[in-house]
Amino acid sequence: MELVYLWVKNYKNIVEQGFNFSPRFRCEYDEDTKELKIIDKDETGEFYPKNFFGDNINVTAIVGENGSGKSSLLLGITNSKIIIRRDNQFYTNDFTSEIHKFTNINREKDYDIIYMDFDLIKINPITDFWDFSQQNIYDKNLYKRIENNFSGNVNFNIIKYKENFYNLIIKYNDSFLSELFFYNPIEIRLSDFIKTIPFQDSQSKYINDKIKSVQSKKYSKIKFLTFLYSKIKNNPELSKLKHFDDDISILEKEQDILNYSRFSNQEEIDNIYKLLQVLENKKIHKFSIEDFYKQIYNENREAFFKLTELGYLEVNLKDKTGREYFDLSQGERKLFAEFLMLFNSISKSDKSEIFLVLDEPDLTLHPQWQKNYIKELIKLLFNFPKKKFHIIITSHSPFLLSDLPKENIIFLEKGKQVYPFEDGKQTFGANIHTLLSHGFFMKDGLMGEFAKDKIKSIINYHEELLKKKLTKNENKKQRDEEKVIYEKEYKTKFRQIQSIIGDDYLKQVIKNHLVEIEKILYDEYLIDKEIKKLEDEIERLKRLRK
Structure with a gap:
């Protein structure tokens, strides 16, 4: 399956323009006469690379200077005239022709579009294409800032995001993660607080210090005190400590915690405590994903996320060299999470034909990862031999262009498709200077x-x-x-x-x-x-x- 042609009537800076996405077919359309020509290079004898990325994968890159219309063209895929080819048959949503026989296509039933922006994971079926939920990659270092800024915004659910992230790690550990090019998470561990609860006189000071540390953050404070109150109140060992009654009274005097406790789900608090008991009774402070963890996670999912939110449970993912997840560069973490979510979205799709629309996915990546991007993406898709993919990708990277024949690239200039590479010249394997000057229209040279x-x-x-x-x-x-x-x-x-x-x-x-x-x-x-x-x-x- 491949997207052959796209005609945009009027969208942003693109006005009455046609774009050829297929290396084999070249289309010409006259809006006034409604005349459509489809030229097959197999019939004309023109060269084009055949099955270059495999039998079930086609790739089209869209490049151009800033403001040339790359992102507009991506979004135009859903609201413009298109021609798709599969099984030697042309399909369309809106074209008519006396020469060519078209079969009507239903966008919602016949194929999926998976859209992924470079910094916002937006994976949706075609029916939700215009209504994305914005959920950034979970970043430990940004979590508190996000929490403070968005705690009053019901549309931003960082906890739900974290849940999705961990769900995917656990679900695909055996298949996808073990094959991922640079990162293979291998262990989960409990935080130090859970491992060593100080049953001694210093417990009172410890609790008070914890309370003080969150007093400036009401959103964190409420959840922390609710949990702390439940744990201390119901723990017979803690009740033997000196000053125990004083500690409880400090908690009970907190109006926020009393209000929250009365109106929150007590079952939720009980589940948290129950999970803690399971973990403590097992005396497991460090364990791998492959064994005990999946069972505990699946049986106590809600409690698990409360514990990670409060800092009682850590997800400690390590690669083969010993680097933890947050030791990776921002680009590596982004790439890992995006590929993970892309893998998940493809796995969930019940369609056999999928368009992957990737808007500058290599942005912020180190040049070495830009060089590897197409290779790793193709390797990822090899996990789905029964599905057919057409990857449509925008980029500013000359490294990405050097992996593609010019027949697989749409060059944009001021909203129009142009052809900057003369006959005989190629992008595939070309040097970076040529790709920058020709592919990205840097007419005034490459010097800073x-x-x-x-x-x-x-x-x-x-x-x-x-x-x-x-x-x-x-x-x-x-x-x-x-x-x-x-x-x-x-x-x-x-x-x-x-x-x-x-x-x-x-x-x-x-x-x-x-x-x-x-x-x-x-x-x-x-x-x-x-x-x-x-x-x-x-x-x-x-x-x-x-």
């Missing part, structure tokens, strides 16, 4: 603008000196004044710039400019110039004498 301004300052200074005609004898005073300025403000700076230029040819060009500048400003250069002129004249006269 800061460096360009620094280098141009030398050239501009040389041009200004030439305009002043300082080599004339009548301008000697002005030349001397300019020489003082040059030595004070420019000489050292210009030589430093020239010395660190990385390109050898450009470095020599700028050196020549500096030589010419100093020839203008320094008398000795004028004398040498005159000597050379006289020597040339002498040589000329000698030749005449012979």
Whole structure:
């Protein structure tokens, strides 16, 4: 299955434009006459790469400068005229043709679209395509800030997000995670608080310190005190401690906790305590996903998430080198979580044909991971040999383009499809400079603008000196004044710039400019110039004498 052609009538900066997504077929559509041509390269003898990514996978990249319409084109897939081909038959939602026989396609019944933005996981069937739920990848370091900012927003459910994240890790540990390219989570552990509850006089101080630590955060405080109250009140061992009654009375005086306890689900609190008892009775403080954990998790799911929320239970995922999940770079964590959720979404789909629409998924990734992205994505899809995929991906990465033939790339410029690579030139395996200059329309070169301004300052200074005609004898005073300025403000700076230029040819060009500048400003250069002129004249006269 593949998306062959997309016609956008009017969406954002794209107006009456057609886009070819298939390396095999080239379509031309006239909106006025409603005439549609579908040119098959198998019939014309034109080259195109066949089954390049496998029998069940096709890939189309969309690239272009900022504002060229990449994201608009992605969203246009759901509200524009399209042609899809599968099993040697063309399907459409809106096209008509006297030449080509089309079968109508139902977007909701016939295929799924899985859409994933680069920083917001948005995985939805086509029916919910315009109504995404925004749930960021769970990040331990950001959790408290998110909690404080969104605790009053019922539309942002960070706990639900965490639940989804852990659900996927547990569900796919045996299949997906064990094969993932860089990360294989292997253990869960209890936090230190659960492992060593101090049954001694210092317990009172410990509890008070805990209470104080959360007093500035009402959202955290309520949940913490509710749990703490339930645990202490019902623990016979704790009741033997000194100052126990004082500790309980401190808790009971907290109006927030009393209100919360009266109106919260007591069954929920009991479940939390029950799970703690199970964990403590088992005396298991560290265990792997493969054994006891799945059973405990599945039987006590709600209580588990309350405990992780309160910090009593840690999910400690390690890779094969011993790095924990939050030791990974932000890009690695993002990639791991996105691939995990993508795997889950594909697994849940009951459709045999799926469009994967990925909006700049390689953004924020280290170049090494950008180089690996297509390879790892294809490897992920090999887990689903009975499904057919058309990956549609936007990117700013030349590394991604070097993995794709130009026939699999849509180049956008100002909302239109263009063809910057001439016949015979390819993107596949091309060097980065070519891909950047052609694929991303960098017409003014690849040098950084800061460096360009620094280098141009030398050239501009040389041009200004030439305009002043300082080599004339009548301008000697002005030349001397300019020489003082040059030595004070420019000489050292210009030589430093020239010395660190990385390109050898450009470095020599700028050196020549500096030589010419100093020839203008320094008398000795004028004398040498005159000597050379006289020597040339002498040589000329000698030749005449012979």
